[in-house]
Structure formats: C-alpha cells, structure tokens
Amino acid sequence: MLIGIDDTDSRSEGGCTTYIAAVLVEKLAKYGDLINHPLLIRLNPNIKYRTRGNGAIAIGIETDKPEKVKQVVLDEVGSQSKLSDENTNPGVVFIDRASERMRCDLKSFSRRAIQDILEIEDAERLINRYSADGGDGDGSGVDDGDGGGMDFCRFKNGRGLIGALAAAGIAENGISDYTFELIAYREQSRIGTARDVDSESIRDADMRTYPRTWDTVDIANKTIVCVPHGPDPVLFGIRGEADAAIEAFGHIRSEPIERSVLFRTNQGTDMHLVRAAIDQTVDGRSYILKGVVSSAPRTICGGHVIFGIADTQSRAEIDCAAFEPTKNFREVVRKLAIGDRVVVCGSVNNRTVNLEKIRITHLADRYEIRNPVCACGRRMKSAGAGQGYRCKRCGSESDAPERVPVKRDLDCGWYEVPPSARRHIAKPLVRCTGGACLVHPGR
Ligand code: ATP
Numbered sequence: 383m384l385i386g387i388d389d390t391d392s393r394s395e396g397g398c399t400t401y402i403a404a405v406l407v408e409k410l411a412k413y414g415d416l417i418n419h420p421l422l423i424r425l426n427p428n429i430k431y432r433t434r435g436n437g438a439i440a441i442g443i444e445t446d447k448p449e450k451v452k453q454v455v456l457d458e459v460g461s462q463s464k465l466s467d468e469n470t471n472p473g474v475v476f477i478d479r480a481s482e483r484m485r486c487d488l489k490s491f492s493r494r495a496i497q498d499i500l501e502i503e504d505a506e507r508l509i510n511r512y513s514a515d516g517g518d519g520d521g522s523g524v525d526d527g528d529g530g531g532m533d534f535c536r537f538k539n540g541r542g543l544i545g546a547l548a549a550a551g552i553a554e555n556g557i558s559d560y561t562f563e564l565i566a567y568r569e570q571s572r573i574g575t576a577r578d579v580d581s582e583s584i585r586d587a588d589m590r591t592y593p594r595t596w597d598t599v600d601i602a603n604k605t606i607v608c609v610p611h612g613p614d615p616v617l618f619g620i621r622g623e624a625d626a627a628i629e630a631f632g633h634i635r636s637e638p639i640e641r642s643v644l645f646r647t648n649q650g651t652d653m654h655l656v657r658a659a660i661d662q663t664v665d666g667r668s669y670i671l672k673g674v675v676s677s678a679p680r681t682i683c684g685g686h687v688i689f690g691i692a693d694t695q696s697r698a699e700i701d702c703a704a705f706e707p708t709k710n711f712r713e714v715v716r717k718l719a720i721g722d723r724v725v726v727c728g729s730v731n732n733r734t735v736n737l738e739k740i741r742i743t744h745l746a747d748r749y750e751i752r753n754p755v756c757a758c759g760r761r762m763k764s765a766g767a768g769q770g771y772r773c774k775r776c777g778s779e780s781d782a783p784e785r786v787p788v789k790r791d792l793d794c795g796w797y798e799v800p801p802s803a804r805r806h807i808a809k810p811l812v813r814c815t816g817g818a819c820l821v822h823p824g825r
Pocket residue numbers: 388389390391392397398399400425426429431432433434435436437438471494495496497498499500501541542543544545546
C-alpha cells in the first residue's frame with residue numbers, strides 16, 4: 383500500500399507533514415514491512431497556499447492489515463494537523479493496487495503538480511475515477527474494474543489531496559533522479575523555543591562531507607542553512623547522498639533529538655523546470671529559457687537586480703530578476719552586458735523570471751570609447767558635437783573615436799544563487815559537475 387499525505391501544518395501554529403511521516407514509519411512498522419525510505423516530494427514552488435517548501439510525503443508498506451494501517455494514518459493526521467488554521471486542509475490517499483491506467487494517470491498528475499498549478503477538482507476527478515465509491519475507471523459510466531484501488535480522506539476543503547496524490551504517484555511510478563535529506567526532530571517540550579545546535583559542529587560536518595552533502599551552510603554569506611527558525615518540530619535537515627547525510631549527522635552537536643528520519647526526495651533535481659521559448663511562458667511555472675541580454679542589469683529599490691533577455695527568433699522579451707535574498711549572486715548578474723548569450727532557470731511571476739541559475743554561453747565584446755590618438759602622438763580633443771576630433775598640437779582631424787576592447791570580468795559557465803536562497807527542488811551546481819560546461823557552485 384502507498385500512502386500519500388499533505389497539507390497538515392501551519393505557518394503560525396507549527397507542525398510539519400514530514401514529522402507525521404517520521405512518527406508513522408515507527409507506528410506502521412508493527413503492521414508490515416516498510417518499502418524503501420519515506421518519500422519527501424517537493425511540488426510546484428510557486429503555489430500560494432504553501433506553508434514553506436511545498437512538500438508532500440509518501441510511505442510504502444507491504445501489509446496484510448490495510449484497514450489497521452489506514453486507521454493509524456488517519457488518527458495521526460487527524461490529531462497532528464493544525465486544523466484551526468484556515469490554510470490547513472489535509473488530504474490523505476491510499477493506493478492498494480494500481481492498474482496500468484491508474485499508474486499513467488498518477489504519473490501525469492504528479493508531473494503537473496510539480497510543474498503546473500492544479501485545482502482541488504483535478505484531484506477529485508482522479509480520485510472519483512479510481513476510488514471504490516468513486517467512478518468507473520474512465521468516466522464512461524461503466525465500471526470496468528479499474529476502480530477500487532484507491533481510497534482517500536479529506537479534512538476541510540481537502541486541498542492536501544493534490545499533494546497527497548502527487549507524492550503517492552511518484553512513489554507508484556518511481557523517480558529517476560533523487561537525493562536524500564536526513565531530518566532531525568526536536569523534543570515536544572522544546573518546540574517554539576530557540577534551537578540549540580552548535581554552529582561550529584555544523585561547519586565541521588559540512589567540511590567533512592561537502593560536496594556529498596550540500597546546502598548545510600552558506601559560507602559566502604556566513605549563514606547556517608540547515609537549521610530552520612519557525613515553530614515547527616524540525617531541528618535540522620542535512621541534504622545530500624544518503625551515506626554522507628548520515629555521516630554529517632554524526633558530527634552535529636545539539637539539544638536532544640527526539641527522532642530522525644532519512645527521506646528519499648526529489649529535492650535538488652530541477653524537476654520543476656520545463657524547457658520553453660520566452661513567448662511560451664506563463665506565470666506560476668518554472669522554465670529553462672535561452673536568450674540574449676537585451677537590457678543592461680539595473681539595481682532597483684530593495685537591492686533587486688533586473689535585466690532583460692530576448693529570444694533571437696521571436697524577439698519576445700522577458701525580465702529576469704536576481705532578488706535581494708540572492709545576495710552575492712547579484713554581483714555576477716550585475717556584470718552581464720547587452721549581447722551576452724545566456725540560459726536562465728527559474729519561476730515566472732509577473733512576467734519576470736525569478737533566477738535560480740544562469741548559464742553564460744557567450745560574452746559580447748565590449749569597448750571603451752576614447753578620443754583617438756593623433757599621428758603626432760597626442761590624444762585629440764572633441765571638435766564639438768558631431769564634428770569629430772582635432773589635434774590641438776598639429777591640427778589633424780579624425781571622424782572616428784578609438785574603440786578599446788574591455789576585458790570582461792566574467793567567465794562563461796553556470797552560476798547559481800547561494801545555498802541560503804536556494805529552493806528545495808532546485809538542483810545545486812555541485813550536482814552538475816563532470817559535464818563539458820564550467821560550473822561555479824555557490825558555497
Ligand atoms: P511543508 O513545507 O511543511 O510541507 P508546505 O509548504 O508543503 O508545508 P502545505 O501546507 O503542504 O505547504 O500547502 C501546500 C498546498 O498546496 C497543499 O494543499 C497542496 O496539496 C497544494 N498544492 C501542491 N502543489 C500544488 C499544485 N501544483 N497546484 C495546486 N495546489 C498544489
């Protein structure tokens with residue numbers, strides 16, 4: 383049985399869907415054999431309803447007590463969800479057996495949940511098609527045996543069914559690229575107080591395990607990234623390869639840890655990005671776009687840096703932004719010039735790409751314009767607007783200024799936002815080494 387769960391927590395009241403999964407893996411072990419690690423799936427990062435990183439979870443279990451498993455899951459979700467928050471609308475799905483068609487439908491639903499914006503009705507339609515009290519498999523009005531493999535439970539408006547189905551769909555179909563996150567949780571009595579984690583030990587853990595772990599610290603911006611600050615039960619989370627995350631965990635000194643769980647996850651995979659042309663982009667989705675810098679970077683109020691790119695064929699243009707929280711990444715972006723060829727990655731909102739990564743593929747030649755040097759060796763002076771140049775010593779004249787090539791203080795290759803500004807789902811460049819292209823990982 384695959385179990386998908388989402389939307390149990392609240393920004394103000396705390397809680398965390400991953401914590402429910404952590405408790406469930408312990409409680410469910412009595413009723414069967416857990417399959418693999420629990421899954422933590424990050425969905426479209428642009429969803430306005432999200433509490434933090436738009437995560438949903440899935441657990442797989444081989445069991446001959448499915449009704450008992452469902453009851454344990456629903457009791458846990460019911461008791462731990464922050465239902466008094468109007469934005470908390472939990473959804474739970476159980477998949478007992480998936481027909482080929484259900485598997486296909488789930489696959490496409492999961493992809494859309496990661497790359498697009500869905501409605502609760504989209505989840506309901508899928509559930510109605512396959513749940514026992516739902517439909518007939520294909521909407522034809524005839525029960526052709528495809529129904530019955532899915533069960534579900536919604537709390538309040540049940541928006542969490544979207545994430546629950548998407549996570550269960552990934553568990554059903556598998557993912558070709560994945561990473562791990564080892565999450566340590568706080569004792570209940572400490573939740574809401576300042577977290578006590580020794581920074582030095584985190585830096586040490588990072589030094590020992592980077593690049594097999596990432597986004598633990600942000601060295602350039604002197605920040606610890608792996609320790610959150612809210613009222614949730616997470617003490618810290620180490621992202622990376624499984625063995626490296628476990629190794630790092632062993633070096634971190636902290637307040638007592640209530641429990642810890644290693645999640646398999648689509649974090650750090652770029653599953654949200656879609657290749658497209660600039661004129662195909664819509665708000666709320668995330669893209670890989672090719673273009674030529676068409677307006678020079680400018681820093682606007684708040685410290686955000688904006689520049690434009692254009693499609694060489696359609697001439698469609700879009701703004702790209704390195705927002706203030708991307709800190710030192712903005713220094714790279716400020717060095718771009720009109721004519722540079724780039725590939726940008728990020729979400730589009732208000733017709734602006736919120737940059738996560740940029741690849742500079744070609745640097746345009748830049749020149750400094752100076753007054754020309756006369757044959758007599760002296761630099762000429764301007765002869766007046768539109769009248770060229772004249773040598774004060776010998777009287778020689780010239781129309782053309784001198785164009786001196788300027789050395790660009792920028793290399794081609796991939797650049798990325800620093801760890802402190804990284805979205806969970808974005809693939810860090812440290813996972814992209816080994817190709818032909820130069821990468822400049824943020825660290
Ligand atoms: P946490 O980080 O603790 O897991 P969160 O950031 O995941 O919290 P949720 O509380 O799960 O946020 O809220 C996100 C809500 O958005 C859920 O109800 C989920 O089902 C829904 N959702 C997820 N992806 C999409 C999507 N692509 N389209 C529409 N709704 C979505």
